[in-house]
Amino acid sequence: MNAQHPLPLIGLTMGDGAGVGPEVIVPAVLDPATLGRCRPVVIGDAARLRKAAVILGVECEVVAVDAPADAEFTPGRINVVDLGLLPDDLPFGKLSPVAGNAAYEYVRRAAELAVADEIDGICTAPLNKEALHAAGHVYPGHTELLAHLTGVEEVSMMLSTEKVKVIHVTTHIGLIDAVSRIEPGLVERTVRRGHEALVRAGDPNPVIGVCGINPHAGENGLFGYGEEEEKIVPALEKLRAEGVDARGPLPADTAFFLASRGDYDLIVAMYHDQGHGPVKVLGIEAGVNLTIGLPVIRTSVDHGTAFDIAGTGKAEAGSMIEALRQAAELSTAR
Structure with missing residues (x-):
C-alpha cells in the first residue's frame, strides 16, 4: 500500500461479461462505504460497465485508465483498466468463449499488477468455468488459475x-x-x-x-x-x-x-x-x-455468473460489497 494513500488499491476483475459481474460491480464500486475502505480499480471492459449502468438506471462516469496509479477517486466515477476484449453485441446470459477468454485476461492482468505491487489486493467477479474452458484455459476456477499465474504450488x-x-x-x-x-x-x-x-x-x-x-x-x-x-x-x-x-x-x-x-x-x-x-x-x-x-490478497463473491438473471438488473451487489470490504481489510493488515 502506498504510504501517501491510507486506503488500499484493489484490482477488481470483471469476470465473465455475459454474467452478472458488471451489474454487481457498478453499484459496489460506487457505494460510499466501499470508497471509504479502499480505492477500487476495475480490470475489464469499460463499454460493458457502461451498459450495466444503463440496465441498472445508475448515472456514473466510467473512465478508462492506463494503470491503477492513474485512477482518480471521486463520487460517481468508476476507474477501469480497459482491455477492450468484448464485442458490443455480446448477449447477456449466454455461454461465450469470447467472454471466457476475456475473463481469463482480466485475471492474468490483475495477477501481473499484484505481483508488480501496483495493486494491494485482488477482488474477483465470477467467471464461467465452461466458457473459460471453451476459450482454451483449462483451470477448475479462479483459485487454481491465480495460483498458476503467481507461481504458487498450493x-x-x-x-x-x-x-x-x-x-x-x-x-x-x-x-x-x-x-x-x-x-x-x-x-x-x-x-x-x-x-x-x-x-x-x-x-x-x-x-x-x-x-x-x-x-x-x-x-x-x-x-x-x-x-x-x-x-x-x-x-x-x-x-x-x-x-x-x-x-x-x-x-x-x-x-x-x-x-x-x-x-x-x-x-x-x-x-x-x-x-x-x-x-x-x-x-x-x-x-x-x-x-x-497467494503472494497477494484475493477475495471473491461466493456466487456464480447467474446467466438466468444476467442483463436484467436483478443481481444483488451485497456479496461484492462484502468481498471488497474483506479485500480492503486484509490488504490494510498486510
Whole structure:
C-alpha cells in the first residue's frame, strides 16, 4: 500500500461479461462505504460497465485508465483498466468463449499488477468455468488459475460469512480423489494457512475446529477405515505442539453449528461440499470466497455468473460489497 494513500488499491476483475459481474460491480464500486475502505480499480471492459449502468438506471462516469496509479477517486466515477476484449453485441446470459477468454485476461492482468505491487489486493467477479474452458484455459476456477499465474504450488480456499469461516483441505476434485489426497502434511499446511490469515486479519489466537472425514468423525473406528487417525490426528498433534489451537477431528454435522454460535473462529473442511453446503445455507449472497496462500490478497463473491438473471438488473451487489470490504481489510493488515 502506498504510504501517501491510507486506503488500499484493489484490482477488481470483471469476470465473465455475459454474467452478472458488471451489474454487481457498478453499484459496489460506487457505494460510499466501499470508497471509504479502499480505492477500487476495475480490470475489464469499460463499454460493458457502461451498459450495466444503463440496465441498472445508475448515472456514473466510467473512465478508462492506463494503470491503477492513474485512477482518480471521486463520487460517481468508476476507474477501469480497459482491455477492450468484448464485442458490443455480446448477449447477456449466454455461454461465450469470447467472454471466457476475456475473463481469463482480466485475471492474468490483475495477477501481473499484484505481483508488480501496483495493486494491494485482488477482488474477483465470477467467471464461467465452461466458457473459460471453451476459450482454451483449462483451470477448475479462479483459485487454481491465480495460483498458476503467481507461481504458487498450493493454496487454500476459504469461505467467509458473518457467522462462520471455512477453509478447505481439498476443493475441486471428486470425493474419492479427495479422500485419497488428504494426508497429514496437507491438513497441517491448510490449518497453518487459515491460522495465518486470521492472525493477519487481527485475531492473534484463533480457535480452529477441524472436521473429520467420516460421519461422526469415524466414531472411534465405527465408520470408515481409520482415516481420521491416519490422515488428520498427526497433523493436529504437531500443530498443537507448536501453539496452534486446532481442535478435532470434529463431527462435521455439528461443527458448523458450534462455529455459528461462536465456539470456533474457523472450521477446516476436508472436501468441497462438506464446507460449501453449510455456508450456502447460511446465505450465499453474504458469502465471500478468499484464496489463502497467494503472494497477494484475493477475495471473491461466493456466487456464480447467474446467466438466468444476467442483463436484467436483478443481481444483488451485497456479496461484492462484502468481498471488497474483506479485500480492503486484509490488504490494510498486510
